[in-house]
Amino acid sequence: MPELPDVEEQRRIWARHGAGNRIRAVSAPAKDVVRNTSPQGLGRSLHDRRLLEPQRHGKWLIAATGDRPRILLHFGMTGRLVAAANDEPMHEHDRVVFTLDSGELRLRMPRKLGGVWLARSEAEARDVTGVLGPDAWGADGEILRDRLGGRGALKPALMDQAKVAGLGNLLADEVLWHARIHPQRRGAELEGHEWRMLARQLRKVLEQSVEAGHVPAKDGWLTGARDDDQPSCPRCGTALERGDVGGRTTWWCPRCQQ
DNA sequence: CGTATTGTTATATA
DNA sequence: TTATATAACAATAC
Numbered sequence: 095m096p097e098l099p100d101v102e103e104q105r106r107i108w109a110r111h112g113a114g115n116r117i118r119a120v121s122a123p124a125k126d127v128v129r130n131t132s133p134q135g136l137g138r139s140l141h142d143r144r145l146l147e148p149q150r151h152g153k154w155l156i157a158a159t160g161d162r163p164r165i166l167l168h169f170g171m172t173g174r175l176v177a178a179a180n181d182e183p184m185h186e187h188d189r190v191v192f193t194l195d196s197g198e199l200r201l202r203m204p205r206k207l208g209g210v211w212l213a214r215s216e217a218e219a220r221d222v223t224g225v226l227g228p229d230a231w232g233a234d235g236e237i238l239r240d241r242l243g244g245r246g247a248l249k250p251a252l253m254d255q256a257k258v259a260g261l262g263n264l265l266a267d268e269v270l271w272h273a274r275i276h277p278q279r280r281g282a283e284l285e286g287h288e289w290r291m292l293a294r295q296l297r298k299v300l301e302q303s304v305e306a307g308h309v310p311a312k313d314g315w316l317t318g319a320r321d322d323d324q325p326s327c328p329r330c331g332t333a334l335e336r337g338d339v340g341g342r343t344t345w346w347c348p349r350c351q352q
Numbered sequence: 353c354g355t356a357t358t359g360t361t362a363t364a365t366a
Numbered sequence: 367t368t369a370t371a372t373a374a375c376a377a378t379a380c
Contacts, residue, residue, distance in 0.1 A: 095357060153358085170377080171358045205378045207358055224360080245366090246370050254370095255359085262358070341372070343356075355380085365371070 096169035096208075098230055098260030098300065101153050103307030104167070104175045108148040108157055108199065111177035115194040116144050117159070122210075124189040127201070129209040130222065133190070136212055139163045145194075152226050152259025156219070163214055166222050170207025176200045230260035231300045235286075235293035242281045249277035250340030263342045264309050264317060269296050271316040271327075276351040277339045320345045 096104070117140045122133035131139070143159035150156065157165040167173075176188070178198045184191075190201040190210050201210060213219035227241055241258050242251045251257055252266040261269070270277050272295035275288060284292075303309045311318040316334075319325045325334040327347035335348045 097358090168359075171356085172378085173358095205357090205376095207377055244369070250371085264357095356378100358377100360375080362374080363372085366369085 095171055095262060095264055096153060096173060097262040097265050097309065098150075098153060099265075099303035099306065100174075100308050101150055101155055101169060101260075102231075102304050104155055104169065105148050105150045106307075107175045107177060108145075108155065111197060112145045112157065112192070112194065112199050113147050114145065115196060116142055117192055117194060118142070119193040120190070121193070122190045123184070124206060127189040127203065127206055127209045128211075130211045136165075136210070139212055139214075140165070140192075151223070151229055152255055153262070154223050154226070154259075163212060164219055166211040166213055166219060167201065168208040168211075170203060170205060170209070172205045173201060173203035173208045176202045225256045226259040227255065227257045228259065230258045230265075230296065231304065233258055233293065233296065235289040238293050238296070239281075239284070239286075239289045243284070244281050246281065247278045247339060248275065248281050248284070249342075249344060251281055253340065253342070263344075265299065265303070267320070267345050268309060268316050269299050271346060271351060272299055274350045274352075277344050277346055316345060 120133055120137040120140055122128050125133050128136050140159060140163060146158040148155055148157045155167040178200055180198055185202055187202050187204045188200045189203050192199040211222045213222055228237055242248060244251060249266050249270060252261050273292045275292060309317050314328045319328050326332060327334055327350060330349050332347055332349040334345050337344050
């Protein structure tokens with residue numbers, strides 16, 4: 095489930111195998127995955143462009159070229175980048191292929207959510223991604239209170255990309271569990287120390303997740319427990335509670351997260 | 353067939 | 367008006 099850490103891993107792959115290289119061709123076995131132009135149009139715009147260092151904002155990978163055209167990638171639920179040699183056989187889920195001077199970058203994505211967009215300007219990029227809040231990696235207590243301190247429940251706010259960018263369902267639960275805050279607490283009710291705790295735990299969870307390239311299902315983390323048959327809190331052993339918050343499945347510890 | 357997950361969009365409500 | 371809540375939709379594996 096590509097959230098911020100997973101996309102950061104894709105950014106590293108693009109940086110390692112793409113940056114500095116020139117695009118020779120673009121092909122798309124699944125042409126509908128190229129969203130706002132055709133594969134041919136993408137190829138025309140990108141032909142012979144040199145790839146720069148890619149950026150990430152929330153769950154979006156922004157791969158700049160030359161200076162104008164940017165490639166925007168969103169990985170949906172199942173997408174990832176694969177660096178491959180030119181003669182490597184295609185995988186059935188390789189949806190878009192960027193052929194470079196050396197090797198290829200392939201968007202491998204079993205389910206065709208997400209996709210590839212072309213943006214010729216900052217404004218076009220914004221239209222594609224929608225309004226994105228500040229990236230969650232780097233958000234401090236001030237920013238969190240400022241962005242999430244509304245009257246709504248905290249978890250849906252955490253996942254709202256316009257408020258803070260990069261968190262999905264798994265990370266939101268993980269961070270709230272670490273910070274011992276109930277997912278349905280209203281942002282407006284939180285105290286100063288809770289914002290600081292939230293920011294500290296957010297930083298900790300993101301640090302370790304970004305390093306791993308995904309949210310690790312490690313001991314002592316909610317993600318390591320939530321898929322068990324009888325999930326219990328890794329901290330206190332209480333049976334975890336499962337519910338629906340903001341339309342998403344949510345796990346929390348009824349004892350730690352009051 | 354329902355569930356799961358990422359988003360977007362539309363509509364309703366406070 | 368703005369923010370929030372709810373539901374539908376898209377895609378595909380299990």
